[in-house]
Amino acid sequence: xxxxxxxxxxxxxxxxxxxxxxxxxxxxxxxxxxxxxxxxxxxxxxxxxxxxxxxxxxxxxxxxxxxxxxxxxxxxxxxxxxxxxxxxxxxxxxxxxxxxxxxxxxxxxxxxxxxxxxxxxxxxxxxxxxxxxxxxxxxxxxxxxxxxxxxxxxxxxxxxxxxxxxxxxxxxxxxxxxxxxxxxxxxxxxxxxxxxxxxxxxxxxxxxxxxxxxxxxxxxxxxxxxxxxxxxxxxxxxxxxxxxxxxxxxxxxxxxxxxxxxxxxxxxxxxxx
Numbered sequence: 001x002x003x004x005x006x007x008x009x010x011x012x013x014x015x016x017x018x019x020x021x022x023x024x025x026x027x028x029x030x031x032x033x034x035x036x037x038x039x040x041x042x043x044x045x046x047x048x049x050x051x052x053x054x055x056x057x058x059x060x061x062x063x064x065x066x067x068x069x070x071x072x073x074x075x076x077x078x079x080x081x082x083x084x085x086x087x088x089x090x091x092x093x094x095x096x097x098x099x100x101x102x103x104x105x106x107x108x109x110x111x112x113x114x115x116x117x118x119x120x121x122x123x124x125x126x127x128x129x130x131x132x133x134x135x136x137x138x139x140x141x142x143x144x145x146x147x148x149x150x151x152x153x154x155x156x157x158x159x160x161x162x163x164x165x166x167x168x169x170x171x172x173x174x175x176x177x178x179x180x181x182x183x184x185x186x187x188x189x190x191x192x193x194x195x196x197x198x199x200x201x202x203x204x205x206x207x208x209x210x211x212x213x214x215x216x217x218x219x220x221x222x223x224x225x226x227x228x229x230x231x232x233x234x235x236x237x238x239x240x241x242x243x244x245x246x247x248x249x250x251x252x253x254x255x256x257x258x259x260x261x262x263x264x265x266x267x268x269x270x271x272x273x
Contacts, residue, residue, distance in 0.1 A: 023100070024041050024049050024100035027138065029059060031053075038051050047070070050071075050073070051073045053105065099146065110123075154197040196257075198248055201240070245267050248267050
């Protein structure tokens with residue numbers, strides 16, 4: 001009688017084992033893209049999402065709605081070093097070392113050139129802290145817990161390349177993130193950790209709607225006229241949907257993208273610069 005041995009490709013086996021132990025930390029999970037990603041990850045078998053946000057009440061409501069025992073929540077304020085440290089400690093304690101980190105949290109507060117006030121400077125510093133410094137410190141510390149195969153995804157803004165009048169801090173922070181992504185990708189590459197960035201714009205979320213409303217109020221024009229004019233600056237003549245951004249996030253967190261790192265991927269429906 002001839003015995004046979006089942007041979008399993010070691011690469012495929014490691015993927016299967018890793019898929020059963022995927023822990024994704026999502027910072028900014030209480031709204032917009034972060035919430036959409038949280039809902040997506042909570043619906044995938046074997047994924048343990050840790051949801052983080054400044055608004056713990058919103059996270060608690062979302063956790064109850066998702067009704068998934070693998071979903072955990074923690075507070076995280078990117079403006080506060082202690083809050084970042086506490087969030088990381090809680091995340092690792094609740095769900096183990098993350099295999100994925102996605103930072104969607106950010107602020108879009110105006111920082112106009114003609115605002116020379118002290119409050120204007122404080123607002124500029126806050127935008128830089130939330131959109132650049134805080135995300136870097138968080139990713140830097142999370143990477144120390146990650147093992148090979150880890151994936152870090154930042155969210156930028158496709159318009160930051162050409163500057164954003166009235167929102168200079170936002171543009172500077174998001175453009176600066178791209179430099180960090182490239183540097184971190186090279187430094188973490190030998191450890192098997194990938195770092196990438198998505199560049200959306202005009203996302204169909206409540207925040208996107210509020211920005212359009214603000215622009216309409218400031219210009220005195222109807223919001224539909226503002227919306228139509230903004231869509232005309234996109235090659236596809238429409239805004240990107242949150243789930244479409246999440247599709248690319250999921251790809252970057254998965255094993256189909258193991259050869260992609262240090263990249264900024266435009267998901268803006270083709271913003272015309």
